[in-house]
Amino acid sequence: MMSLPDFVCPADGTRVRAGSLAWCCPVCRGPLDLDFHPTPTDLKALAGRVNSLWRYAGSLPLAAPEVSLGEGRTPLVELTETITAKLDFLMPTLSFKDRGAVLLAELARRLAPERVVADSSGNAGTAVAAYTARAGLDCTVYVPATTSPKKLEQIRAHGAHIEAVPGDREATALAARAAADEPGTFYASHVHNPYFLHGTKTYVLELWEDLGGRLPDVLVVPVGNGTLLLGAALALRELHSAGQIGRFPALYGVQSAAVAPVAAAWAEGAADLPAEPYPARPTYAEGIAIPRPPRARQILAAVRQFGGGFLTVPDPAIASAQRDLAARGLFVETTAAVCWAAVRGGRFGERSVAVPLCGAGVKSGVVPEPRWA
Structure with missing residues (x-):
């Protein structure tokens, strides 16, 4: 395990040695970061490498x-002359969560725990189930009892056990964390485990490579637990420190x-x-309906660092955006439509914008008739 970096708590600086199954800071119980500061590979050196996110293995x-x-x-x-969509719903399990789940499963394989547990509203659980199956590991996924049947079917298909938890997403997370405290358990948390964030940062590394060593003026990403936004922030800092980009794009959360x-x-500043x-209300964007994300302080700090902000979209706009994308040949789940809902009215003018389409529509289907006012 000497080749693995140590964990460090961003709140109080507590260090946790590499190879530990600890899933949180032992002092404050908050999420951990990695003491890992790579230099991204030069653009020209990427030519001819494996055609997956592992082409950025040095990062x-x-x-x-x-x-x-x-x-x-x-x-x-x-999508327009200024707005580009990255089709992350074309991943192996049909969501961007594969970017982080593959690192979690690879780490778990090396640590060889007795069991793996995860919690999810669907997509992260599916991704963890698929990659732990690939690694030959026993996995249990805790999900809200209201999770889409299609997502539950995906999780079961990969051989994972499902624990349906009554209540909201927070109740599900608490149940999984209780299980994670059991000896011999690896908590494949897409929120607490920083390896997941280093997987999602490849979203920005791919944008940078495919745009010839530059980035759009504005990056707009959905925010529930903030794993894609925080991964993007990691990539921006690394690219800038290495002199691979000369300016930062503005980073917006939706x-x-x-x-x-x-x-x-x-x-509120x-x-x-x-x-x-924060009150939990019904929404079509169930994948980002997180009332209290554990990394909220880091999310807010990242958006401030990169000169962005936050946008909110109501459910009718989300439903309309999903239908509009489908009419353009892109059938995504409702959560994946929130960024398009936020930017398609020309909010950013002539500035270039990139949005992710994070999950496939087959996971949850077409928006049903409204169930609430």
Whole structure:
């Protein structure tokens, strides 16, 4: 395990040795970061490398994986003259979560735990189930009882056990964390485990490579637990430190207007979420309906660093955006339509914009008739 980097708590600096099954800071119980600061490979040196996210192995905390399914290198498609979509719903398990899940499964394979547990509203659980199956590991996924049947079918198909938890996404996370405290358990948390963030940063590395060593003026990403946004922030810092980009794009997060705790904190100029709980309301964007993301402070700090902001979209706009994308040949789930809903009215003018389409429509189907006012 000497080749693995140590964990470090971003809140209090506590260090956790590489190879540990600890899933959080032992002092504050918060999520961990990695003491890992790579230099991205020069653009020209990438030519001829494997056509997956592992072409950026020099920027990743793990290399030479045994569990890869060829994830990454998703295409770019123009939506307008200034807005480009990255089709991350074309991943092996049909969502961007494969970018981080492959690193979690590879790490778990090397640590050889007795069991793997995860919690998810669907996509992360599916991705972890697929990659742990590839690694030959026993996996249990905790899901909200209201999770889409199609997503549950995917998880079961990969041989993972399902624990359906009554209540909201937060109740599901608490149940999984209790299981994660059991000895011999690897918690494949896409929120707490920083290896996941180093997987999602390849989203930006691919944009940078495919655009010839530059980035759009604006990056717009959905925010629930913020794993794609925080991965993007890691990539931006690494590319800039290595002199691979001369300026930062503005980084914007999008939340459903029904569940927008980070956007609300941003509007108040706060550095973190308030102590009182944010109300959890129904929304079509169930994949980002997270009332209290554990990395909220880091999300807010990243958006401030990169001169961005937060956008919110109501459910009717999300449904309309999903239908509009389908009419353009791109059938995505409703959560994946939030960024297009936020930018398609020309919000950023002539500036170039990139948005991710994070999950396939076959996972949850077409938006049903409204179930609430």
